[in-house]
Structures are given as structure tokens and as C-alpha cells.
Amino acid sequence: xxxxxxxxxxxxxxxxxxxxxxxxxxxxxxxxxxxxxxxxxxxxxxxxxxxxxxxxxxxxxxxxxxxxxxxxxxxxxxxxxxxxxxxxxxxxxxxxxxxxxxxxxxxxxxxxxxxxxxxxxxxxxxxxxxxxxxxxxxxxxxxxxxxxxxxxxxxxxxxxxxxxxxxxxxxxxxxxxxxxxxxxxxxxxxxxxxxxxxxxxxxxxxxxxxxxxxxxxxxxxxxxxxxxxxxxxxxxxxxxxxxxxxxxxxxxxxxxxxxxxxxxxxxxxxxxxxxxxxxxxxxxxxxxxxxxxxxxxxxxxxxxxxxxxxxxxxxxxxxxxxxxxxxxxxxxxxxxxxxxxxxxxxxxxxxxxxxxxxxxxxxxxxxxxxxxxxxxxxxxxxxxxxxxxxxxxxxxxxxxxxxxxxxxxxxxxxxxxxxxxxxxxxxxxxxxxxxxxxxxxxxxxxxxxxxxxxxxxxxxxxxxxxxxxxxxxxxxxxxxxxxxxxxxxxxxxxxxxxxxxxxxxxxxxxxxxxxxxxxxxxxxxxxxxxxxxxxxxxxxxxxxxxxxxxxxxxxxxxxxxxxxxxxxxxxxxxxxxxxxxxxxxxxxxxxxxxxxxxxxxxxxxxxxxxxxxxxxxxxxxxxxxxxxxxxxxxxxxxxxxxxxxxxxxxxxxxxxxxxxxxxxxxxxxxxxxxxxxxxxxxxxxxxxxxxxxxxxxxxxxxxxxxxxxxxxxxxxxxxxxxxxxxxxxxxxxxxxxxxxxxxxxxxxxxxxxxxxxxxxxxxxxxxxxxxxxxxxxxxxxxxxxxxxxxxxxxxxxx
Numbered sequence: 001x002x003x004x005x006x007x008x009x010x011x012x013x014x015x016x017x018x019x020x021x022x023x024x025x026x027x028x029x030x031x032x033x034x035x036x037x038x039x040x041x042x043x044x045x046x047x048x049x050x051x052x053x054x055x056x057x058x059x060x061x062x063x064x065x066x067x068x069x070x071x072x073x074x075x076x077x078x079x080x081x082x083x084x085x086x087x088x089x090x091x092x093x094x095x096x097x098x099x100x101x102x103x104x105x106x107x108x109x110x111x112x113x114x115x116x117x118x119x120x121x122x123x124x125x126x127x128x129x130x131x132x133x134x135x136x137x138x139x140x141x142x143x144x145x146x147x148x149x150x151x152x153x154x155x156x157x158x159x160x161x162x163x164x165x166x167x168x169x170x171x172x173x174x175x176x177x178x179x180x181x182x183x184x185x186x187x188x189x190x191x192x193x194x195x196x197x198x199x200x201x202x203x204x205x206x207x208x209x210x211x212x213x214x215x216x217x218x219x220x221x222x223x224x225x226x227x228x229x230x231x232x233x234x235x236x237x238x239x240x241x242x243x244x245x246x247x248x249x250x251x252x253x254x255x256x257x258x259x260x261x262x263x264x265x266x267x268x269x270x271x272x273x274x275x276x277x278x279x280x281x282x283x284x285x286x287x288x289x290x291x292x293x294x295x296x297x298x299x300x301x302x303x304x305x306x307x308x309x310x311x312x313x314x315x316x317x318x319x320x321x322x323x324x325x326x327x328x329x330x331x332x333x334x335x336x337x338x339x340x341x342x343x344x345x346x347x348x349x350x351x352x353x354x355x356x357x358x359x360x361x362x363x364x365x366x367x368x369x370x371x372x373x374x375x376x377x378x379x380x381x382x383x384x385x386x387x388x389x390x391x392x393x394x395x396x397x398x399x400x401x402x403x404x405x406x407x408x409x410x411x412x413x414x415x416x417x418x419x420x421x422x423x424x425x426x427x428x429x430x431x432x433x434x435x436x437x438x439x440x441x442x443x444x445x446x447x448x449x450x451x452x453x454x455x456x457x458x459x460x461x462x463x464x465x466x467x468x469x470x471x472x473x474x475x476x477x478x479x480x481x482x483x484x485x486x487x488x489x490x491x492x493x494x495x496x497x498x499x500x501x502x503x504x505x506x507x508x509x510x511x512x513x514x515x516x517x518x519x520x521x522x523x524x525x526x527x528x529x530x531x532x533x534x535x536x537x538x539x540x541x542x543x544x545x546x547x548x549x550x551x552x553x554x555x556x557x558x559x560x561x562x563x564x565x566x567x568x569x570x571x572x573x574x575x576x577x578x579x580x581x582x583x584x585x586x587x588x589x590x591x592x593x594x595x596x597x598x599x600x601x602x603x604x605x606x607x608x609x610x611x612x613x614x615x616x617x618x619x620x621x622x623x624x625x626x627x628x629x630x631x632x633x634x635x636x637x638x639x640x641x642x643x644x645x646x647x648x649x650x651x652x653x654x655x656x657x658x659x660x661x662x663x664x665x666x667x668x669x670x671x672x673x674x675x676x677x678x679x680x681x682x683x684x685x686x687x688x689x690x691x692x693x694x695x696x697x698x699x700x701x702x703x704x705x706x707x708x709x710x711x712x713x714x715x716x717x718x719x720x721x722x723x724x725x726x727x728x729x730x731x732x733x734x735x736x737x738x739x740x741x742x743x744x745x746x747x748x749x750x751x752x753x754x755x756x757x758x759x760x761x762x763x764x765x766x767x768x769x770x771x772x773x774x775x776x777x778x779x780x781x782x783x784x785x786x787x788x789x790x791x792x793x794x795x796x797x798x
Contacts, residue, residue: 684738
């Protein structure tokens with residue numbers, strides 16, 4: 001709970017002037033308090049607006065546990081000449097009736113004035129009392145005074161504080177009038193001094209014989225704490241967002257770096273299912289089977305040297321089948337076709353999923369919450385390059401699609417090497433011719449080898465019988481039985497073996513040689529059919545299958561292009577959101593009167609602090625405040641702060657669902673945290689700030705004696721001056737922060753007023769004097785006397 005507000009308090013702004021006063025007071029309030037309520041309305045709407053406000057305030061007051069008696073302070077601000085004659089009376093009467101009807105038990109109306117704990121102080125701005133229009137304002141105050149004296153339903157009105165546009169020191173501007181009334185509210189209820197005698201006596205109900213009218217003369221030097229905090233947070237956000245904008249607007253990077261930034265896409269795998277993947281193979285396999293293309297092709301080609309064409313056809317039957325046969329599809333074929341289309345649909349969905357996963361992988365790898373978005377230009381350029389490549393591929397695919405246009409007349413059926421194979425078979429020699437040639441060769445070899453062998457053996461036999469023959473004649477000769485003579489058979493055995501070898505070799509080598517071409521063509525045919533089958537066969541079905549795959553590739557590629565274009569658009573949205581957020585903060589700064597410089601410490605805060613005037617000014621020079629605020633950040637380095645801001649304002653769903661820093665409230669919250677050290681220490685605690693404030697007090701306080709003067713001297717019925725209550729007494733409210741330096745400055749002020757040291761850290765010094773206890777009639781007589789050449793000064797006036 002904010003200790004600056006001691007009791008439940010309502011600041012009530014009536015009409016345009018009252019609204020301005022409340023707005024100015026809110027610029028300087030340190031923080032919101034559960035005991036402080038603010039209501040801006042027209043006089044006729046006081047009851048409706050005040051009732052719910054009182055419920056919360058009084059409940060907070062009861063729950064504080066710090067006070068024995070419940071109290072309520074209402075301070076209303078209005079301009080006497082704004083609105084109708086009865087507006088002030090209506091506003092006060094509504095507030096009194098509301099207290100009587102709803103809170104009479106809490107604030108008994110029959111208590112004597114010194115015991116009343118609910119009070120309404122009406123701070124009224126009136127024109128210069130010498131002005132003829134002042135009589136209208138005083139007449140309205142007289143009606144209000146008469147109502148208060150006539151015992152209303154609840155004795156709520158305590159004082160009518162008159163703030164005149166003209167004092168003995170000169171004429172005040174409208175700005176100064178607003179500042180005076182706002183400073184009165186800040187000094188009375190937001191300085192933490194409500195219980196001090198100097199304040200509590202002025203906010204108490206007057207005695208029965210006292211007048212209700214009082215004069216307030218007030219001057220102040222301060223810093224608009226709320227506006228400064230708003231500026232500090234907006235400037236911190238502007239600096240952090242500016243760093244992020246610079247990052248995302250960097251010029252394009254090298255093409256290699258750009259493609260490296262999107263390497264996680266793995267785009268070479270996207271269309272693989274429709275090129276050589278499982279879906280493509282399934283589709284082409286089915287097309288080949290529907291085309292009745294041979295699929296049972298031999299793994300090995302074997303052609304014997306004596307194989308006949310019929311045997312070769314039988315052994316390699318699949319190679320002699322047509323590459324495609326047009327046939328009506330069966331029910332089974334249709335079922336398999338449907339299943340293939342479902343497989344293609346699944347593959348297409350998988351491609352789309354792969355594209356999305358690739359984009360997500362790129363965003364996670366290069367554009368995460370801790371990346372600082374430094375890679376955004378490279379990723380954007382890389383994505384655009386991939387899109388361009390995909391468009392080029394689409395153009396090439398269109399050319400392929402035109403070739404597969406079904407409206408074009410079909411070409412001749414594809415049947416590779418079939419005619420060449422048939423020619424090779426026809427060129428084979430017959431088996432009979434081969435055997436005849438082999439037999440002739442064998443016979444020739446047999447005869448040649450046999451006779452050659454005999455010729456080699458004959459000379460040896462002749463040499464064995466050379467010389468004179470000796471004939472022996474015996475008486476009788478017995479015939480000798482002789483066996484098989486291997487020597488005589490040897491030439492023929494050798495001849496037969498040689499003939500067999502020559503014939504067999506002839507058959508083998510000549511047979512192999514003559515079938516070499518068949519073997520070669522068979523291998524070519526097999527390889528060609530395998531390739532053809534892998535592409536869907538050679539018929540119309542293959543063309544349809546390939547057309548389907550091309551269409552699927554085009555559709556999947558188009559989906560990938562759209563997904564990548566959406567990703568690029570998302571990056572552009574991120575850039576746009578950061579630009580908007582930065583520009584929004586710039587507009588906030590401009591609305592505060594500050595044009596951001598290159599660095600925060602160089603900002604000119606003069607327009608934010610205000611030009612000052614006769615009664616009000618700045619406690620510390622603008623350039624000192626700029627440097628102090630720039631140094632009171634939690635993170636001093638803008639680039640580090642930008643990273644933290646981005647991380648804190650990162651969308652929950654990531655960049656693909658939302659943009660960072662798109663929530664102004666979140667950015668504002670993080671910015672307030674960034675400048676939170678500003679509220680932990682007063683600028684007056686800074687050596688430079690405290691010394692500058694002391695110098696300002698010396699200069700400002702030198703003229704306070706002339707400025708803090710009443711607007712007129714009230715007169716009684718005999719024309720004599722009326723002293724009233726506390727005539728000209730005053731005090732100074734100053735913050736305890738920097739007390740040593742401020743006290744030194746206040747000691748040099750010619751008008752020696754007692755100083756109340758506020759526990760608030762707000763850099764605000766208020767000089768206040770009051771004259772109380774007058775009636776409207778006494779003030780009216782004093783106003784008339786202003787046109788006379790001489791005015792008797794009241795005793796006690798300073």
C-alpha cells in the first residue's frame with residue numbers, strides 16, 4: 001500500500017477545468033494507491049460515479065489495519081464560471097446525499113465539526129476578482145454557502161478554497177491555474193503528510209462560527225514523476241526496438257550465407273517420394289503390371305553353343321514378351337489403382353508436412369527467441385532463393401507435362417531391342433549344319449591324324465628287317481596264335497580322339513561365337529525392360545503414371561512455394577511489427593513533447609517538464625534529468641537490452657503464429673522493468689541533481705514573498721479588514737530525499753516558512769499559504785474594493 005496517501009481520498013474533477021487539474025495531478029503522482037480514487041465527471045454525474053469508487057476505497061481503508069477511525073477526504077476541482085448556476089450546488093448535494101444514505105452509520109452526520117471524519121473541499125477557480133465576471137462566480141459560491149449553512153442532509157462541505165486568476169503578484173495563466181490546483185491536491189493528500197498538524201488543520205471542518213471560504217496561494221517547483229516515468233519507459237522501449245529494427249533491416253547477405261541459413265529446410269528430400277521414392281516406385285510398378293510388361297526377367301543370361309532359337313526363347317521367355325499390352329483393367333487392377341492413389345495422397349501430405357517441418361526447423365535454428373533476429377535478413381534471402389529455384393523447376397516441369405499431354409496422339413509402342421533380338425535369332429546357324437561341319441572337320445582330322453601316325457610308324461618297321469635274309473627251314477612248323485596288335489590300332493585311336501576333340505571344339509567355339517550377338521542383345525533387352533518396368537512400362541499406362549507423378553510434383557512444389565512465401569510474409573510481418581512498435585513509441589515520446597535524439601542522454605526534456613511560469617517551474621534542469629534517466633536503466637547496453645526485450649515479448653506460439661513485440665502492453669511492462677531502478681532512488685540523491693535543485697530553490701524562493709499573496713482583502717459590513725483564520729500562514733513541503741542539499745537551498749529563501757519533509761521520493765517542493773474563515777459576502781466586499789486606489793493590508797499578511 002502506498003504510504004503517501006494516509007486516508008481514503010477522492011480527487012474529483014468537475015467539468016473541463018476539473019478534468020485538466022486531475023490530469024495534471026496524475027502526471028506527478030508516484031504510483032496508484034488503493035486509498036486514492038480519481039473521478040472525472042460532470043456535476044450531475046457525481047453520485048453515479050462516486051458510489052462504486054467509495055465502495056472500493058472504504059473497503060481498502062478498513063482492511064489497512066492502521067487506523068482506528070474511518071476517514072474520507074473528497075477534494076473537488078471546478079471553475080466557478082463553467083457550467084450552469086446550480087452545477088456546484090448539484091455536485092455537492094449529490095455527494096452529501098450519497099454519504100447520508102449509504103454511509104451514515106460510518107460517518108454520523110450529527111457529530112460536531114471537530115469530530116467529523118468525512119469532508120469535501122471544493123477548490124474553485126475564479127476570474128480576477130476585479131473583473132465584472134467575478135460577481136457571477138461569487139454569486140454561485142454564495143448559493144453554495146447558503147446551502148451548506150441550511151443544514152443539508154449531510155454536513156459534508158468543509159471548505160471552499162478560492163484560487164483567483166489574479167493576485168497581488170500579477171495575473172496567472174490558465175496553465176498556472178491548473179498547476180496550482182493540482183499542486184494543492186498533491187501537497188494535501190499525496191505527500192504523506194496528511195496527519196501533520198499544518199495539513200490536518202486545513203482539511204478539518206471549520207468551527208460553527210467560521211466562514212467556509214479560504215484563499216490558497218501556492219507555488220511549486222517539481223518534476224512530473226508520472227510523465228518522467230512514462231518518458232523513461234517509452235525511451236527505453238524505443239531504443240531496444242530501434243536496435244531490433246536495425247537488425248531486421250540489414251542489407252542482403254552473401255548467397256552462400258543465405259543458403260546456409262536455410263539449410264535446415266533439406267529441400268532436396270521434399271519431392272523424393274514422387275521421383276524415385278516409394279510412392280513413385282509403387283505407381284510405376286502398378287503401371288507396368290497394368291501394361292502387362294514382363295516383370296519376371298531373368299537375373300542371368302545363359303545361351304549354350306548348341307541352343308536353338310526355340311530353346312533360347314523357352315529359357316528366356318520374359319524377354320520375348322511384348323513390353324506392353326493394351327488390356328482392359330480387371331476389378332483387382334482397379335482396386336490396386338485406388339490403393340496406389342491413396343499412397344500418392346499420403347505421400348503428398350508427407351511432402352507438405354516435410355515442408356512445414358523444414359520451415360519450422362529454420363525458424364527454430366536461426367530465429368529463436370534468443371537469436372536477437374540477427375539472422376532474419378539472411379533467412380529471408382535464403383527463402384527467396386529457394387522459392388526462385390522452385391519456380392525454375394516448375395517451368396521445367398511444365399515442359400515435361402506438355403510432352404505427356406494425353407491429348408497428343410500416342411507414338412509407337414516402346415519395345416526396346418525386340419526387333420534386334422529377332423534378327424539375332426534368325427542369324428543363328430542350324431544345329432544340323434553345325435554338326436555336319438563338325439563331322440566333316442572330325443573326319444578330316446581323323447584321316448589326317450591316322451595317316452600321319454601310320455607314316456611315322458612305317459619307317460621303323462622297315463628298318464628292323466634290313467640286311468641279307470637268312471631262311472631257316474625246319475622239318476615242321478607249328479602255327480603260333482597271335483592277339484590284338486595295339487601297335488596297328490594306335491594310329492586310328494589317335495585319329496579318333498583328335499577327330500572328337502576337333503569336332504567338339506568346333507561346336508563349342510563356333511557355337512559360342514555365333515551366339516555371342518544373341519547373348520549381347522538379350523542382355524540389352526533385359527536391361528532395357530528392367531529400366532522400362534521401373535518407369536512404368538512402355539504403354540499408355542506408363543505415360544499416365546508419369547503424368548500423375550508430374551502433376552503430384554507440381555502440386556507439392558506449388559504447396560512448398562506457398563508455404564515458403566507465407567514464411568517470407570511472416571518475416572515481413574515481423575519487420576513491420578517491429579517498425580510499428582518503434583514508431584508507436586516514437587509517437588508516445590512526441591506526445592510527451594520529446595523528440596528522440598541519437599542517444600537518450602541527449603534528449604531535450606524541456607517541453608516535457610514545461611516552460612514554467614510565475615508560480616511553477618522545474619526543480620532540476622532538463623539536461624540533468626536526461627542524463628540521470630539514461631543512467632538509471634537495469635541494462636545499460638542497448639543491444640543486450642534489445643535481446644531481453646525480444647525474449648520477453650516473444651509470441652507464445654512462435655514466429656509462425658504471431659509477431660514479437662506485437663503486444664503494446666507487454667512491451668510497456670518490460671520497459672517499465674528496464675527503468676525500475678529509476679524509482680528506487682530520487683534524482684535529488686544524485687550529487688549533480690541535488691546541487692542543481694538547491695540552486696533552483698534559491699532562485700525560485702527569492703520571489704516567493706511577492707508571489708504568495710491573497711487575491712483581495714475581505715471586508716466586514718463596516719468596511720474593515722477581516723483577519724480570518726491563519727491569515728497568511730504557510731509552510732513548505734519538500735522531499736526527504738536529498739534533504740541536505742535542499743535544506744541548504746531553502747535556508748537562503750527570504751520568506752522563512754516551516755518545512756515539512758515528505759517521505760515521498762517525488763522531486764517536488766511546494767510553497768503554500770492560506771487565508772481561511774471568510775464568508776462569500778466578506779470576499780465580495782473585498783473584491784469591490786479592488787477598484788479603489790488603496791487597499792488596507794490585512795494584519796498578519798506576509
